[in-house]
Amino acid sequence: MNRKNSLFDALVVKRVVATVSALLVVAIGCGAGIWQVGRAHGKIALAANLLARQQMPILNANTHSWTLEEASERRMIARGKYIPEAAVWLDNRPQPVPAGGAGAAAQAGFYVMMPFLLEGRDEVLWVNRGWAPRNHENREILPSIETPVGTLNIEGIVFAHPGKVYALGSEDLNVDINKPRIVQNFDLVREGQLHGWLQTPFILRLEETGVADGLVREWVPLTTGVDRHYAYAFQWFALAFAGFVFWLAGGLRQYWRQSAAHGD
Template sequence: MNSLLTALITKRIVATVSALLVVAIGCAAGIWQLGRAETKIALAANLQARQQMPILNANQGPWTLEEAGERRMIARGQYIPEAAVWLDNRPRPVPPVGSASAQSGFYLMMPLRLEGKDEVLWVNRGWAPRNNENRETLPLVQTPNKLVSIEGIAFAHPGKVYELGSNKLSAYEGKPRIEQNFDLTAEGKLHGWSQAPFILRELELGIEDGLVRDWAPLTNGVDRHYAYAFQWFALAFAGFLFWLLSGLRQFRRQGFSNGYRGDQE
């Protein structure tokens, strides 16, 4: 058996090296995907633990990002709708049952002026569908013109999408803005106000305002990483199997057995 294996390797150097590359790449990619899944699970566990901590009150701050990040928080204040930012190219967090693909839309970022404080808290109020015929036709959303109490989870940012070039903010003109990404620091400089160093992703509390707040689970995507890992490991195994079977066929057809017998004599 050792002589047979040696013959398969030494007489097929190019095929052996190619097979080794396929196996190495497949195994490395599969292990990387498993690592991504484990990282997401660990992050989700950490987020879940932080969200079980006592609820913070934004009006009793100031809070740092380290103190408030990934924790539940309540806030009371009044929205500033004229300063809203619509983040484009955001898929619906959880697609409807039976939907083949995620619907594209907006995240509505709106500043909330905190009651009793000279500070603004940016709120991700939720998701709304985009008008496919006219991108600049914004969804109809109801915004209370009074003090409101909301609850959400604090994050460093609302998530980012790929963007060509730099996102340079223009002078504030008091009209609806459609942006690809949200820069909290740049928004503070643009408006010249004091603001919290985090955003609040509002939770669904039965508020009917035209926005969807059915956020994706914390472990969203883990199953996909496991599926990718299986595919990569399957590719590695297929590469090895192809190398082995093709070598055995070549061994029989081209008389590798002569070299094998010679080794046995």
């Protein structure tokens, strides 16, 4: 009984500061590790849900006024024509991951958002046509891209927005809607108000490949970064384990010294 009490004293009672510090390290390490694992599982679940919705029947933008809830993350086809003079270039977008790899150096560029007038509906569908590199010397010089003329068919995946980046301040309210412009984030509601036209409550991310129009459409998978989250989780759990081991080893050394001094 005395030995048990002595061991408890050596580990905890006589090392209150060390015990509290170890508990904090273990709690922080385990908490952060669990959070990183949760983020990885969340990305995997989102990717699985997206894949499942893409397997559902393809929607047609020309036959029905779809809501965001009905169409979100579904494949959709549309027929109409682009309105290139009203294009919106989204700045500070990273280079998409190339096919077959994820280790390419990042490059600044634009997402090209272009309105697409639906045939027979007098309604506009905003299309994320893809990524284009930014001019390193002058960001105002837009890269040259090709835009099909006339009526055509397109296909892609429906999203609520093309993704957002951090921006300081608000966008300029005095804009010329009759020429392409550069912005940080895309506001679907505001675009409808600026142009005064009827538009769908979502955007279409184009999925065409092999088209020589100057745009890249190797979209970043939702599972990108999962391995990194697991690696971070391992580091946090390792930190928690190391904190516990250091605390235990220090307490045992103190206990053995006390036992040796008392001849136990």
